[in-house]
Amino acid sequence: MNEDGRLVQEAIKGSDEAFLKLIRHYKIDLYKTALSYLKNENEALEAVQEVTFRVYKKIHTIRKPSYFKTWLIRVMINYCNDQLRRKKRIVFDNEKILEHGVTDNHIRIELKDAMQSLDEQSREVLMLKYFHDLKIKDIAADMECPEGTVKTWLNKALKSLRELLDEKEGNLHVRKRRG
The missing domain is CATH 1.10.1740.10 (RNA polymerase sigma factor, region 2, helix turn helix motif)
Known part of the structure; x- marks a missing residue:
């Protein structure tokens, strides 16, 4: 242990x-x-x-x-x-955003806007996977559902996020990551 x-x-x-x-x-x-x-x-x-x-x-x-x-x-x-x-x-905490460079600022705003536009479950799965680097099996255990369900939610959340970012004509690309 x-x-x-x-x-x-x-x-x-x-x-x-x-x-x-x-x-x-x-x-x-x-x-x-x-x-x-x-x-x-x-x-x-x-x-x-x-x-x-x-x-x-x-x-x-x-x-x-x-x-x-x-x-x-x-x-x-x-x-x-x-x-x-x-x-x-x-x-939004504008002071924190402004501390970063203009390009970084633009990307952060786009990503924050897009993340806030997602439903609660999509936001949660993306946060756990990509911001906290949790494995799919750990997310599944925490959410008390099968790993396949988490993978489905994650794929749908990433697709929605990509679509939202494309709508904004952003140059931020969201790539899938194996987990």
Whole structure:
């Protein structure tokens, strides 16, 4: 068993120290996920705090310690989707976008717009696969569905994303990646 697996088991048994080590290890992943959904640094930081609290209260419910990261990211995605539903609007953090070059800025805006236009499931599958580098089997386990279903969702999401980017006449190309 790896170090994370051992820490997860200790955290499930009530070790606050093990839990804190896990959160420190994954806090950047949590923050990046929250920022990609909420588009606001303050809201992303608040999301990390809220999700950390929720995970702390529910860590005893995790079924497989080896899927801790997947479960953690899933809790964050669910929290962010709830926040977006409540707000019914999308906020882009323009200051962050402007820190990058003009070409990078253009590509980021196109990709963000296209991702926000996708349905929730497509956005989630793409985030887990390409932003968190999770394997299809891990995504399937987390979403409690067959790997073939995840592959179908992923292919449909990529096709939709390509179509959205082509509509915008963007020069951003989305390529399939084996997983």
